[in-house]
Amino acid sequence: MIQVQELTKRYGDFEAIQGVSFSIGKGEIVGFLGPNGAGKTTTMRILSCFMPPTSGSGSIAGLDLFRNSLEVRKRIGYLPEHPPLYPEMTVRGYLFFVATIKGISKREQKAKLSKAIEQCGLVEVQDRLIGRLSKGYRQRIGIAQALIHDPEVVILDEPTIGLDPAQIIEIRRLIKSLAGERTILLSTHILPEVSMLCNRVIVINRGKILASDAYEKLTSEMDRGQRLHLKARGLDVERLRSLPGIVDVQSEDADSCLVEAEQGKEMREAVSRYVISQGWGLLELTSKSLTLEEVYLRLISESEGYSA
Amino acid sequence: MKGLWAIARRELQSYFASPVAYVVFTIFLLLSGYLFFNALLYFNLFSLQASQYPWMAQQLNINQMVIQPHMHNFVVLLLFVIPLLTMRLFAEEKKQMTIELLLTSPISVGQIVLGKFLAAFVVFLGLIVLSTTFPWIVSAISDIDIGPILTGYLGVILLGGLYLAVGVFASTLTQNQIVAAVVSFGLLLLLYILPFASNALPGPMAKVISSVGFAEHFEDFTKGLIDIPALTYFLSLIVFILFLAKQIVESVRWR
Incomplete structure (x- = not known):
């Protein structure tokens, strides 16, 4: 659905x-992830035909950008990034205007307008002035405005x-409900x-794509081995470290630590x-997969030339 | 085309959603009304004197003494008023980032520029129509030649069109409304005073300079002439300036 090759701005x-090159299939929800100033907005502005890239090409639905x-x-x-709203207009008047410039025929306008208003939960404010509404609205x-056509x-x-x-949860629910028929890049x-x-994540930093993969795949690929969160009374981190099959132990506080095992090894039992044999009071033992946060930070910091 | 109308309609709405249009209308009518009243008083005094000197009475011409100055007043009054009407057009879109909506919609930049110009033009026409009450009143109580009034108003409309085009252009240059107003005021004033230099310059240069300014062309209309070169001057300049405005708006795409 979306294809871009070697975009440079x-x-x-x-x-x-x-x-920047990537492609997104029909019906996918793709997350575009990166710190501020990474180039997310620039890429999106190019995709939305707001401005052309300095070089490179792209297409949407097979049509050249x-x-x-x-x-x-x-x-x-x-x-x-900033919703393009006219504060002096009513919600309905504004959406009507957008519908017209998006080229929706008069016949369809009413139905599409009502649908968008309902879908985005704007029914009760549709006749109010935009300037008087809260940020969430x-x-x-x-x-x-983005969905009306x-x-x-x-x-x-x-x-x-x-x-x-609460508003975040609502918006997310709305986005989720759009999945399937539409291709979404956020x-x-x-x-x-x-x-x-998202089904897929594209990580970008300093204008370059660092990774582009399904979320689960990304986290498991970065994962060096199984990680366990251990909480036990009387824990001694140094002794635990000597246990075979364990790569690293990081203590979190007096009673808990993070245990990193060798790749492909199930260590929970051992x-x-x-812990029992040492006479420590086992309180908690859970397997932890790498969070996206960690993957993200690792990718970002690797790209900046130092390790996390 | 639908996009053009939508832009124009939205722009018109927002003129009257803010006090700007009302304030501009009031001040403009107040000032032009006062100036018109002045011209009438002067004419009145003159005709009283003329009753004593028959040779003077022959020179009395209400068209020349009241209507023509009325038209000339527009040149100066609109110079102040029109930048206020146009300053918002693009500057505000840029500041509020709503320009992103317009430029990512399936309408051409030409439609956006023309739509905005059209909206401002309609407001300006409203102003002009209201100002015709002054000649109306005079025509009811005196023997007045309607021809020069009509051509004069045609001239005013063309002049206003030129002012508006310059205002639209200035508004595309910046996201600050004040800057847009000052730039359009400055450009218009320059076009107005350009011919002043013609007295001091050698023949051909003087001719060129005085025909670049609009005063000379406008003059023809107030005298009751519809002059093809003058008509061409206004229309081509309006089209050219709007084209420049379109190029500037589009330049965000290649900057």
Whole structure:
């Protein structure tokens, strides 16, 4: 659905993105992950035909981003970082305006307008002025604006930024409900969001793609071995470290530690038996997979040239 | 085309959603009304004197003494008013980042620029229509030649079109409304005063310079002439400046 090759965007001497290539299949929800200034917004602006790259090419639904720009724009819903709203308009008036410039015919307008308003939970505020609404509502209007013309591809730049936890959950539910028929690319630096919403993660830093894979695959690939969280009264980290098959033990506080095992080895049994044999009071022993946070930090720090 | 109308309609709505249009209307009508009243008073005084001197009475011409100055007042008043009407058009879109919505929608930049120009033009026309009440009143109580009034107003409309185009252009340059207003005011003033140099310059240069300014072309209309070169001057300059504005808006794409 979305394909880009070797995108590079230069602002003067500064290269915002360098040689970015990826492809996204139909119906996928892909998370675009990276620290601030990594090039997420630049990439999304190129995909939404806001601006062309310095070099490289891309296509959406088989249409070239630059030669068929108008056709591509009909098929894309784009929520920029700042929702593009006119404070002096009512919610309904604004969405009506967007529907018109997105080229929706008069006949369909009413139905699509109602659908978007309902889908984004704007029914009770539809006749209010946008300028008087809270940030959460504005964000939802921004999303409604991106969905109103039933686009095949939806690009959301940080859709949950600045929202309170309840609103975040709502927006995520909304995004999830869009899955299936639509292809979604969303950027974020909130990591749990990615693991909750996305089939796939693209990690970007300093304008370069570091990884692009399914979330589970990414975390297991980075995983060097099994990791156990151990909590035991009277624990002695030094003695535990001497246990064969254990690579590293990091103590967290007096009673708990993180145990890293050799790759491919099941250590839970051995560790628990050892703890009992030492006479420590076993309180907790859980297997931990690498969190996205850790993968992310590892990728980012590796790309910056030092290890985590 | 649908996009163009949508842009124009939205822009018109937002003119009247803020106090700007109302304030501009009020001040403009107040000032032009006062100036018109002045011209009438002057004419009145003159005709009283003329009753004593028959040769003077022959020179009395209400078109020349009241209507023509009325048209000329527009040149100066609109110079102040139109930058206020146009400053918001693109500067605000840039500041609020709503320009991203417009540029990622399936409409051309030409439609965006024309739509905005059209909206401002409609507001301006409203202003002009309201200002026709002054000549209306005079025509009801005196013997007045309607022809020069019509051509004069055609001239005012073309002049306003030029001012608006320059204002739209200035608004594309910045995201600061004040800067946009100052730039359009400066450009328009420059076009106005450019011919001033023609007195001091040698023949051909003087001709060129005075025909670049709009005063000379506007003059024809107030005298009751529809002059093809003047018409061409205004229309081509409007199209050219709007084209420049379109290029500037589009330049975010290749910058």
